[in-house]
Structures are given as C-alpha cells and as structure tokens.
Amino acid sequence: MDDLYLIISTLIFLAGFILAVVSLRSGRQGAVRLNLWLAIAGLILQSLFLKERGELHGRCPITNGAEVLVFICWSVVILYLALGKAFRLSLLGVFSMPLVFAFQVIAIISLSMNDPGPRPPATLDPWLELHAAMSLLAYGAFGLAGIAGIMYLVQDRQLKSHEPGQLFYSLPPIRYLTDAIQRLLIIGTAMLTIGIVAAFFMEKAPDLVHLLASGAVWLVYTILLAVNFGRHLSPKPLSVASIVAFGFALVTLSAL
Amino acid sequence: MSIFCLGVNHKTAPVEIRERLAFAEKAIPQHLEEIRDLGTVREAVVLSTCNRVEIYGAAEEPESALDQLIDYLIDHFSVEPGEVEFYRKASEEAAHHLFEVASGLDSMVLGETEIFGQIKKAYATAQTSGATSRRMNKLFQQSFTVGKLVRSSTKIQQGSTSVGSAAVDLAEKIFGRLDGCRVMIIGAGEMSRTTAQSLQSRGASSIIVSNRSYDKAVELAEELSGRAVHFDDWSNCLDQVDIVISSTAAPHTVVHKEMVEKVISSRRGHSLFLIDIAVPRDIEDDVNDLDNVYLYNIDQLTRIAAAGVERRKEQIEICRGVIGKFLEEKGIEALVDGPPKPRRSPDFPSSDSSSSQESSTGDPLPDS
Numbered sequence: 001m002d003d004l005y006l007i008i009s010t011l012i013f014l015a016g017f018i019l020a021v022v023s024l025r026s027g028r029q030g031a032v033r034l035n036l037w038l039a040i041a042g043l044i045l046q047s048l049f050l051k052e053r054g055e056l057h058g059r060c061p062i063t064n065g066a067e068v069l070v071f072i073c074w075s076v077v078i079l080y081l082a083l084g085k086a087f088r089l090s091l092l093g094v095f096s097m098p099l100v101f102a103f104q105v106i107a108i109i110s111l112s113m114n115d116p117g118p119r120p121p122a123t124l125d126p127w128l129e130l131h132a133a134m135s136l137l138a139y140g141a142f143g144l145a146g147i148a149g150i151m152y153l154v155q156d157r158q159l160k161s162h163e164p165g166q167l168f169y170s171l172p173p174i175r176y177l178t179d180a181i182q183r184l185l186i187i188g189t190a191m192l193t194i195g196i197v198a199a200f201f202m203e204k205a206p207d208l209v210h211l212l213a214s215g216a217v218w219l220v221y222t223i224l225l226a227v228n229f230g231r232h233l234s235p236k237p238l239s240v241a242s243i244v245a246f247g248f249a250l251v252t253l254s255a256l
Numbered sequence: 257m258s259i260f261c262l263g264v265n266h267k268t269a270p271v272e273i274r275e276r277l278a279f280a281e282k283a284i285p286q287h288l289e290e291i292r293d294l295g296t297v298r299e300a301v302v303l304s305t306c307n308r309v310e311i312y313g314a315a316e317e318p319e320s321a322l323d324q325l326i327d328y329l330i331d332h333f334s335v336e337p338g339e340v341e342f343y344r345k346a347s348e349e350a351a352h353h354l355f356e357v358a359s360g361l362d363s364m365v366l367g368e369t370e371i372f373g374q375i376k377k378a379y380a381t382a383q384t385s386g387a388t389s390r391r392m393n394k395l396f397q398q399s400f401t402v403g404k405l406v407r408s409s410t411k412i413q414q415g416s417t418s419v420g421s422a423a424v425d426l427a428e429k430i431f432g433r434l435d436g437c438r439v440m441i442i443g444a445g446e447m448s449r450t451t452a453q454s455l456q457s458r459g460a461s462s463i464i465v466s467n468r469s470y471d472k473a474v475e476l477a478e479e480l481s482g483r484a485v486h487f488d489d490w491s492n493c494l495d496q497v498d499i500v501i502s503s504t505a506a507p508h509t510v511v512h513k514e515m516v517e518k519v520i521s522s523r524r525g526h527s528l529f530l531i532d533i534a535v536p537r538d539i540e541d542d543v544n545d546l547d548n549v550y551l552y553n554i555d556q557l558t559r560i561a562a563a564g565v566e567r568r569k570e571q572i573e574i575c576r577g578v579i580g581k582f583l584e585e586k587g588i589e590a591l592v593d594g595p596p597k598p599r600r601s602p603d604f605p606s607s608d609s610s611s612s613q614e615s616s617t618g619d620p621l622p623d624s
Binding site for chain 2: 155159160162163164168169171172173174175176178232233234235236237238
C-alpha cells in the first residue's frame with residue numbers, strides 16, 4: 001500500500017508540473033491555483049507513505065536512500081506550502097515539482113529493485129530521530145533555495161535580454177526571489193545546526209564519514225551566509241552559490 | 257420586455273460629439289428620471305465616460321424606446337438630428353456589448369481596468385436613483401462577473417501598452433512593490449515627467465530631479481514633490497536611488513559604465529534600474545553588462561509596449577469566447593421575456609452562481 005501512495009503522489013507531482021507548464025504558456029491563472037491543490041494532495045500521499053514506512057520500522061522512516069529522498073521531497077513540499085505565500089512565490093511550487101518528481105521516481109525504482117524491509121531500532125533514540133529529521137528538513141530548505149536561485153537566474157536573463165517572454169510575466173520580481181533565497185538559506189542552516197547538535201547527544205556516536213559530510217555541508221552554507229551578510233553578495237552569485245551548494249549537499253547525501 | 261443599449265463611443269464618434277453628449281455626473285439622477293418619464297423605458301443606466309456615452313435600459317418595445325431616447329438626446333444635448341450615428345443594440349447583443357465594455361475589450365487602451373469601476377459607479381448611481389429593477393440589476397451584476405472572469409482567465413491585462421507602463425512593469429519585476437523606491441530624473445523633459453508620475457502612482461518616492469537648467473529642475477521637483485540637485489551633482493546621488501530616468505538633450509552619453517560600477521558595490525546587493533529615454537542615448541550601452549543593473553532604452557521600451565498591444569489584440573477573440581460561453585451557459589432569459597432556456601451546469605466560479613441566485617430577487621450584490 002505504501003508503494004501505491006508513493007506512485008500516486010509521484011504521478012500527481014508530474015501532473016502538477018505538466019499543468020503548470022501549460023498554464024505558464026497560456027498565461028491562465030486558474031491552473032496555478034489548481035496546482036496548489038495538487039501539491040497538497042501530493043503531500044498527503046507522501047505523508048501516508050512516510051507514516052506506513054514509519055510504522056513498518058517503528059522509527060522515523062529514513063532507513064534507506066529511497067526513504068531519505070521521499071523525506072527530502074516531503075520537506076520541500078511542506079516548506080513551499082508553509083512559506084511560498086509568505087515569500088510571495090506561488091511559482092516556487094511549480095519549479096519544485098520536477099525535482100520532487102525526479103527524486104520520487106528514483107525512490108520508486110530503488111524500492112522496487114531492493115526494499116530492505118523493516119529495520120526496527122534496538123532502542124529508540126529521540127536524539128537520533130531529531131538529528132535525522134532536522135537534517136533532512138534542512139535539505140528541503142536548501143533544495144527550495146536552489147530552486148529559487150534557478151528562478152532568479154531565469155528572470156535575470158529575461159530582464160537582461162530586453163525581450164521578456166511569457167515566463168517573465170509569470171515569474172516573481174527578482175527582489176522577492178533574492179529575499180526568499182536568503183531566508184531559506186537561514187532556515188536551512190538553522191535546522192542543520194540543530195540536527196548536528198542533536199547528533200552529539202545520540203546514544204551511539206555518529207560515524208566519522210557521516211559527521212564529516214554533515215559538517216562539510218554545514219560549513220558550506222555557513223560560509224555562504226557569512227559572505228552574503230558580510231560582503232553583501234550580489235543576487236546573481238548568491239543564486240549560483242545556492243544551486244551549487246545544494247548540488248554539493250546532494251553529493252554528500254549520496255555518500256552517506 | 258427586453259434590454260437594449262444606445263450609445264456612441266471613441267470608435268463611432270469624435271471627441272467633439274462625445275463631449276456634447278456627455279452627461280454631467282450630478283445631473284445623471286435627473287436625466288434618469290426624465291428618461292423613465294418618457295413612458296417606454298422602464299429601467300435605465302447611464303454610462304458616461306470620456307470615451308463613451310451609453311444608455312442601457314429595459315423596455316416593452318425596445319425599438320420605440322430607442323427612437324424616443326434619440327429624440328430625448330437631441331432635445332437635451334447640443335446635437336442635431338442626423339449629426340450623430342448612435343449604435344442601437346437589443347437583447348443578447350446589448351448584453352454582449354456591455355460584457356465587452358466591462359472586460360475592457362471596447363476601450364481605447366485594450367484591457368484597461370478603469371472602465372470596470374466606471375460601470376460600477378454608473379450602476380450604483382442608477383440604483384440609488386431607483387432607475388433599476390430586476391433586468392438592469394441582473395445585467396450589470398452579470399457584467400461584473402464576466403469582467404472579472406475575462407480578466408482572470410485570459411491575458412487581456414498582461415503586458416505593457418505604453419512606454420510609461422512598460423517602464424513601470426519592468427520596475428515591478430525588479431523591485432516588486434515600488435513603495436519606498438527612490439527615483440532620479442536626469443533631464444527634466446515631458447517624457448521623464450510622465451514616466452516618473454507613473455512610477456509615483458505605484459508608490460515610488462524620494463524623487464530627485466537634475467537638469468542643466470536648475471530652475472527647470474526645481475519646477476519639476478516641486479511638481480513631483482521631490483528635490484532638485486544641480487546637474488554637476490547628480491552623480492553623487494546615484495548611490496541613493498533605485499531607478500534612474502534619463503532624458504537629457506546631450507549629444508553624448510552622460511552616464512558611463514565606470515560611474516555605475518563605482519556605486520554598485522556600495523548598494524549592498526540592491527538592483528539599479530536605468531531608463532534611458534533620450535535620443536541620442538544618455539547611458540552607455542555596456543552598463544547593462546553590470547551585474548544587478550538593468551538598462552532599457554527608448555527602443556527597447558517601445559518594443560515591449562508594441563508587443564504588449566499585439567499580445568492583447570491576440571486575446572480579443574479568446575475573451576469574446578469567454579463572454580459567448582458565459583451567455584450560452586447563463587442565457588439571457590432573466591433579461592428578456594420568453595420561455596426559459598434549459599441551463600447546462602455552469603463551470604464558472606462559484607461567485608457567479610450566487611450572483612444568478614440572488615439577482616433573481618432583484619437584490620443588488622456586492623460589487624467586489
């Protein structure tokens with residue numbers, strides 16, 4: 001049943017993305033609203049998948065690569081739904097959908113090839129659960145920052161080219177995108193900090209590779225924020241950096 | 257009983273005629289009373305704007321009512337018989353016309369929104385004067401629904417239609433809301449003034465004006481509630497503004513890449529939007545290569561405005577399709593006498609279904 005939830009949710013995100021592309025091309029606003037409902041439906045199904053997997057393992061459902069990917073997708077969608085309106089970025093969800101779709105397809109393939117099955121913990125360590133959950137929520141925020149960075153670069157290119165296309169009218173102002181990138185980087189770094197601090201309280205000490213990888217990601221984002229606030233990084237390098245940093249975070253994630 | 261429309265607009269009559277037929281706002285209730293006293297017109301709404309004078313009404317015999325109304329206009333306004341060619345529309349054609357007007361399809365600037373407010377006001381005046389009943393209430397409430405539907409479901413409002421609006425739209429795509437945006441004008445020409453006023457109308461503030469003739473700068477600064485600076489000093493203000501509008505008569509460029517480059521680092525990542533409406537150009541072209549600086553010249557703005565007009569024109573048939581579908585779905589049986597047509601289940605926004613439900617009682621609906 002959990003696989004079915006994941007498959008349907010993935011198809012919903014695909015449908016949402018296709019609908020968004022069609023609506024952006026036609027300029028019809030109603031489809032963007034429908035897209036929001038699709039994101040909510042997809043989130044519910046993601047949540048049901050994670051709930052079933054959580055019950056299967058008796059712990060936070062991040063015991064294998066596929067579950068980790070779905071958890072990151074869940075974080076991306078929930079953060080978009082929670083913050084998209086506040087950041088005046090309704091299109092953030094539209095741009096997130098290809099990422100969510102791609103990650104979930106990988107998760108489906110991975111689970112169909114090799115589902116490791118239940119992995120109940122010897123003892124339930126709340127610090128481990130907090131560490132894992134906060135770290136992956138941070139990845140969700142970093143993912144959204146990267147997506148906002150892509151949106152910035154697209155809009156900047158439209159403005160510089162002097163020939164704005166259909167996307168120009170649909171994309172948000174570049175100032176809003178810059179603000180969103182900064183806020184998402186702060187939120188993500190704060191969450192990752194909590195996740196790393198929680199790791200030090202775990203019953204079983206984390207292995208060195210895991211610790212180094214998490215520390216490297218934390219360092220990259222902390223340096224990025226420090227440079228941004230210290231030297232007032234221009235929005236374009238900030239956008240590029242947020243995309244590259246998320247790529248780096250994904251690479252470290254695969255190493256874990 | 258059927259609805260009708262009689263009128264002239266910017267396409268059918270020159271301004272010399274329209275200004276003679278224009279109804280003084282305060283006199284409209286009196287005119288509405290006189291129109292209803294003609295005997296044939298049961299309900300009436302007068303829509304009088306700078307681009308159109310139209311009377312919408314309901315009558316047992318629309319053709320006689322239209323003849324009587326023309327005589328009334330000839331008697332009460334300074335027009336001669338045969339001098340004006342009024343358009344006369346009845347039944348569904350009249351409803352379709354009002355829906356097009358409410359959607360901005362009949363406006364001089366295609367898709368503009370001001371007409372929507374003007375129709376609301378005309379309807380409110382007629383309603384307050386007791387000149388409307390079931391048919392006019394239904395017709396106008398439907399026109400508000402259609403106006404909103406057309407604007408929300410098509411691209412009729414999208415894009416700029418003038419150099420000024422193109423500049424404002426671009427500024428909003430860079431800064432979002434323009435509240436608090438600071439503007440500098442270099443060269444106090446007419447085009448600068450209108451562009452600055454457009455930006456001001458969207459919230460831009462702190463306007464700095466610089467001109468070779470300082471007196472002219474002071475004059476424009478006073479008009480825009482800004483401050484004037486001497487022409488030698490404008491470059492010192494470059495780090496204090498977000499938008500620069502340049503239109504000097506200089507035969508060479510006055511804003512150089514090095515000048516902008518120097519201030520950009522002190523702007524703490526804030527964008528700079530440069531609008532060059534001078535010919536010959538005032539701002540070096542390669543300023544646009546600087547990160548976070550956006551330069552548009554008069555040709556680029558004109559191209560955007562022309563593309564915007566074309567894009568809106570392409571939307572006309574789509575908008576008409578929306579209106580046609582609305583009329584097909586809703587029918588106009590409530591507006592004219594006759595057997596009711598079977599209704600298909602509507603696929604329009606829910607606000608509209610409440611409209612048809614409530615308006616059947618003749619009660620007015622909220623406009624927004």
